[in-house]
Amino acid sequence: MATKFALLLLALSPLVFANTASADTTNVLFLAGGRSHASGEHEFNAGCRLLAKALNEQSGLDIQATVINGWPEDQSVFKDVDAVVIYSDGTKVIQHGWERADQLAKSGVGLMFMHYAVHPSAEQGERYFRPWIGGAMETGWSVNPHWVADLKALPDHPISNGVTDLVRAYDEFYYNMRFQEDRDQVLDLVTAVPTRERLKRVINLWNQHGVNGIGKRQTLMWGIQREDGGRGVGFTGGHYHRNWAIDDYRKLVLNAIVWVAGADVPQDGVPSETVTEDALNENLDTYPKENPRIPLPNVEEFMQLPPATNVSMEDYENAKAAQKNRARKAKAKQLAK
Structure with a gap:
């Protein structure tokens, strides 16, 4: 009898261990916005899939990242999710699920918004974004110049793991976010200083706050630890798809995703393979005209652009x-x- 029981346990053990492993897996859900701008800009789908592939196949972490285009019709995808990452034009994705997202946040699920997705209305920023992630872009307050930034990660925080130097990138880095009233609770995860020489394009949302912010350190990625136990992150970069090929730029974002999901960021940061030009051009949005091939970034070329x-x-x-x-x-x- 004992022998039969032992054999039964042996037969069931793969299922037991599989269920245990599944329960320990960190689940990240990417919600990608639709086609926007020109090819190579606002490539939400391609960017999400590139980051998800790095997490699933290259990080070596027990993590499962899933990409869905738009707000999911099947709400069961949120079951057991540890973090939701939204990368889209404004609120075009989240507008279909404000209350569901609020429920997720209050249950301790991590929320991260990237680039234009950090830009709700002033009312939505106050009601949702500041409680969820600590801050948001606000028209008339924040600005959206294109500039060359030397990104500095917050020392002694998991976001900075494996990133020992400044990370140079040319992007549409919004700054002067509208943060929550208790500003001390908001972590300045990644910062940089805009200068007149580094500002290459000043566009539609420019205002006096942008002028006043020149020469002062600005927060480009921020995060909070919420009272509900979850975490929130906002990141203003991500306009140009090519920047995902900058190794430490990508590492900062991958570290942030793992952190916002409540998992441990490896001491050397989340590893991923160097992005080739072929990989950079996968999953791009399609346009009526053939997409121009996106080259690997050469930040020093952008440094040579004349100032705005x-x-x-x-x-x-x-x-x-x-x-x-x-x-x-x-x-x-x-x-x-």
Whole structure:
């Protein structure tokens, strides 16, 4: 009898161990936004899949990352999820699930928003984003220039694991976020200092706060430990798809994903394979015209770009007025034909 019982245990042991391993697995759900901008910009689907592949196949961690395009119709995908990462245009994904996301946050699930996804309305920022992740972009308060940043990770925090030097990247790094009232509870996970020389493009959301922030350290990735036990992270980079090929840029984000999911970040950071040009061009959004091939980034080339000439508010308003005048003349010329 004892022998039969032992044989039964032996037969069942793979199932027992499989269930144990599954219970210990960290589950990350990426929600990718739809096609946006030009090819190589706002490549939400391709970016999510590149990061998920790094976590699933290259990190060596007990982690399962899943990518879904848009807000899921099947709500069962949220079962046992440890973190949800949203990478999209504004609130185009989260708008379909405000209350569900709020329930997830209050149950301790980690939430991370990347690039344009950190930009809700002022009301949504106050009601959801600041409680969830500690801050958000806000029109009239925050700015969205394209600039070359030397990213500095917060020392002695898991985000900085394996990243020993400054990480240089050219991106549309928003800054001057609207943070929660208890600012001391918000971690400045990644920071950089914008300068007039580093600002290469000043565009539609520029304001006096952006001017005032020049020469001052700005928070480009932030995080909180919520009272519900979960964590929240916001990251303003991610406009240019090519930047995922910068090893330490990618590592900072992978470290953040693992941290927001409540898992341990390896001492040397989350490992991943160097992204080749072929890998960078996988899963890109399709457009009516053939996609131009995205080259690997050469940040020093972007350093050579001339500084923006419309940084002061006077120059910015003059440039905006001139642009409107050109558009008006072009329209009149077209109508005259």
